[in-house]
Amino acid sequence: MKSFCRDTWVEVDLDAIRANLETFKRHLPEKTGIMAVVKADGYGHGAVHVGKEALASGADSLAVALLDEALILRRAGIKAPILVLGYTPVESIVTASELEVELTAYSVEWITEANDILQKNDHKPVGIHVKTDTGMGRLGVRTKKDLLALVGALEESPKLKWTGIFTHFACADEPDTTHVRRQHDLFQSFLQALREANKALPTVHCCNTAAAIAFPDWGYDTIRLGIGLYGLYPSLYMKERADVTLAPALALKTRIAHVKKGDEPFTVSYGATYTAQPDEWIATLPIGYADGYSRLLSNRGEVLYNGSRYPIAGRVCMDQIMVSLNSTEADVDDEVVLYGKQGDEEISLDEIADLLGTINYEVPCMLNYRIPRLYLRAQKVTDVFHPLTMK
Numbered sequence: 001m002k003s004f005c006r007d008t009w010v011e012v013d014l015d016a017i018r019a020n021l022e023t024f025k026r027h028l029p030e031k032t033g034i035m036a037v038v039k040a041d042g043y044g045h046g047a048v049h050v051g052k053e054a055l056a057s058g059a060d061s062l063a064v065a066l067l068d069e070a071l072i073l074r075r076a077g078i079k080a081p082i083l084v085l086g087y088t089p090v091e092s093i094v095t096a097s098e099l100e101v102e103l104t105a106y107s108v109e110w111i112t113e114a115n116d117i118l119q120k121n122d123h124k125p126v127g128i129h130v131k132t133d134t135g136m137g138r139l140g141v142r143t144k145k146d147l148l149a150l151v152g153a154l155e156e157s158p159k160l161k162w163t164g165i166f167t168h169f170a171c172a173d174e175p176d177t178t179h180v181r182r183q184h185d186l187f188q189s190f191l192q193a194l195r196e197a198n199k200a201l202p203t204v205h206c207c208n209t210a211a212a213i214a215f216p217d218w219g220y221d222t223i224r225l226g227i228g229l230y231g232l233y234p235s236l237y238m239k240e241r242a243d244v245t246l247a248p249a250l251a252l253k254t255r256i257a258h259v260k261k262g263d264e265p266f267t268v269s270y271g272a273t274y275t276a277q278p279d280e281w282i283a284t285l286p287i288g289y290a291d292g293y294s295r296l297l298s299n300r301g302e303v304l305y306n307g308s309r310y311p312i313a314g315r316v317c318m319d320q321i322m323v324s325l326n327s328t329e330a331d332v333d334d335e336v337v338l339y340g341k342q343g344d345e346e347i348s349l350d351e352i353a354d355l356l357g358t359i360n361y362e363v364p365c366m367l368n369y370r371i372p373r374l375y376l377r378a379q380k381v382t383d384v385f386h387p388l389t390m391k
């Protein structure tokens with residue numbers, strides 16, 4: 001029995017995930033490891049399946065945004081190191097200890113309170129990656145003085161282990177390298193200040209996908225590979241540089257629920273913004289904005305049917321869309337591709353992002369719990385995970 005009752009699904013090609021990771025392994029210095037970034041449920045691809053595939057393909061560790069995301073990975077049996085990249089309320093330090101998950105810190109007060117909490121009931125120590133803000137303006141210490149004070153506080157905290165130091169680049173995906181080079185120079189000066197203070201450096205990392213592509217020799221001990229793992233480029237500039245060839249891993253597909261045409265013109269969808277002409281076939285597809293298929297694609301997006309492009313007709317509804325097949329007859333249950341390839345045609349996440357006025361990162365992250373994920377190897381479905389009905 002199929003594990004989902006609506007014929008709309010995401011396909012994640014695990015062979016592509018593996019290939020993309022191996023591409024970056026070849027692109028980077030041999031000493032540089034890979035931390036697979038699987039936050040936001042693996043950028044919408046499924047953190048558990050992508051995380052396991054990345055680790056099996058050579059990644060050394062995983063990174064998430066929230067401690068709750070690390071919990072899901074541990075519950076799935078993943079034992080590899082996991083780093084929480086974002087802010088974690090100090091009250092959650094015990095959970096991090098129990099899950100053996102590393103956290104990010106940049107405040108002496110947080111360090112002191114976290115250590116006190118762990119000492120109170122003799123919890124296991126927690127690994128801490130120190131975050132330096134070299135120009136992202138988000139999280140992290142911003143001066144050498146604060147950095148040395150933070151490392152000093154860690155050294156005085158028996159329940160906290162200094163296991164990493166990192167920074168995050170704001171403009172690594174842009175052709176003008178002024179900002180990213182300034183950030184890297186500052187990061188290097190932070191590392192030098194620590195060396196001069198006789199501090200043994202733990203795991204050092206600074207590269208996201210874009211920096212790993214453009215500056216592989218900045219790989220240090222590991223890189224934090226996000227968007228590139230999923231076969232997407234951080235920007236058009238990065239794609240055009242063509243330093244690495246990536247394979248998109250995600251497709252979004254559905255099956256026709258209804259087809260009709262009329263002898264007279266008729267309007268389609270809310271607001272009656274589209275009028276079908278006599279003998280124009282209109283197909284109804286079971287996906288809508290409540291699935292994360294944006295209403296901004298109303299009367300603008302296209303889908304693939306039989307290897308050709310067809311326009312969305314009318315407004316995207318909460319649960320359904322209509323497309324014009326013009327004079328092409330179709331049958332209920334015929335497959336339609338919303339994101340991905342069909343024949344020689346492709347509707348890429350980049351194309352959808354452009355239509356929505358956003359970046360490709362956001363498009364797969366929008367696909368939510370209502371859409372089952374089918375995992376493929378050698379083009380065959382090997383596993384299904386349906387967030388709506390499975391835990």
Ligand SMILES: Cc1ncc(COP(=O)(O)O)cc1O
Pocket residue numbers: 037085168207208209210224225226227228234
């Ligand atoms: C701190 C941090 N580090 C790394 C990433 C991954 O970036 P890409 O998806 O661009 O590789 C995200 C992030 O927030």
